[in-house]
Amino acid sequence: MIPQIRIEDFNYPLPDGRIAKYPLPERDSSKLLHYKAGAIEDYVFRDLPSLVDANSLMVFNETRVVPARLHFQRETGAHIEIFCLEPVSPPEYNLSFAATSSCLWKCVIGNAKRWKSDILKLYNPDGDPVVDKMNLRSRLVGREGQTGTVEFTWDDGAPFSRVLEICGTIPIPPYLNRESEEIDAERYQTLYARIRGSVAAPTAGLHFTEEVLDALKDKGVEMGKVCLHVGAGTFLPVKSEFVSDHPMHREPFSVSIGLLRELLEGKRSVVAVGTTSVRTLESLYYAGVKCIEEGKPSDIGQWEPYERDYPHSLEESLGALVRYLEENSLDELELGTRIIILPGFRWRVVDSLVTNFHQPESTLLLLVSSFVGGDWRSIYDHALASGYRFLSYGDSSLLRRAGFAR
Secondary structure (H helix, E strand, O other): OOOOOEHHHHOOOOOHHHEOOOOOOOHHHOEEEEEEOOEEEEEEHHHHHHHOOOOEEEEEEOEEEOOOEEEEEOOOOOEEEEEEEEEEEOOOHHHHHHOOOEEEEEEEEEOHHHOOOOOEEEOOOOOOHHHHHHOOEEEEEEEEOOEEEEEEEOOOOOOHHHHHHHHOEOOOOHHHOOOOOHHHHHHOOOOOOOEEEEOOOOHHHHHOOHHHHHHHHHHOOEEEEEEEOOOHHHHOOOOOOEHHHOOOOOEEEEEEHHHHHHHHHOOOEEEEEOHHHHHHHHHHHHHHHHHHHHOOOOOEOOOHHHHOOOOOOHHHHHHHHHHHHHHOOOOEEEEEEOOOOOOOOOOOOOOEEEEEOOOOOOHHHHHHHHHOOOOHHHHHHHHHHOOOOEOOOOOEEEEEOOOOOO
């Protein structure tokens, strides 16, 4: 049954001054709130290895943020901002980034009413010769609400990934209320970011340094990687009175057969770094159910966890995925998920969660509430009273799932 939850029950006062507009000078110097069975303790993020169980599997999202915000100008002088969301043609990220003359993307378009049918040229106020040589143009192919399909064309034969690196800017979250700056190109990216495709960073990972990662490895913590490309939907507030009326956008993810086998063994407690890793890992159960019942995995819908009781164990589900990949000579599971995690969700994979402090009335706050058995308000009250910094560049927390005994 789909939970009937009023979003106003997940509001809290967040003064603008508590939103971290910039990162701290050192990634691992942020505060770290540790929550376990109702008890809260304060640490610094570099203390994380001392708090994580040695017999743990820590899972990171290795997606990489692309400089997906582009500024164009009409001949009339009007500025049009284009925010690339996902490729349309070619539809695969790697092929679209490799295109050398043109590609189509689904985009959010700022000032869209002032863009009719003309071809726009990139705004280059400084006359950068490298930008001029690329001669990047955009043409509006179709429009749907706040988004549109945009065709990009350019001249110098560079792959589109290089075009974005030269011509685009990092799309920092709108709640920072500032333009992206040089520091964001480095700090709004995790150290282990590898696979291009996100338009928002998996921000829980921004705190990790090489020293913290080495300390975790020295302790015996196993490292696992997934990739979920974070979409612009992560910025969308819940505007409906009931969460059941809020649509979740599809986000593509991939998981290696090696990690699936590790999870299937079930010998280690699972620590997810960030809500994107959580959504990937918890989606695996439902992908495996489809394997068992339909013969192959497919995308996970928003409400599938709540629509019925599932008779299959986690081991049966993960085993079905492993067998499917083996039988089809595949190294990775590649799917999409729209899963929403709310109070009432049955947790099957993740035992601990590293995450930042999220916006009021957001789906991510609902996920945290579900994870800690509804005790989110005491955590956030403590963080507010103790000077924690909030949102993407803010401080961090290590949360133990309600009922997790190890």
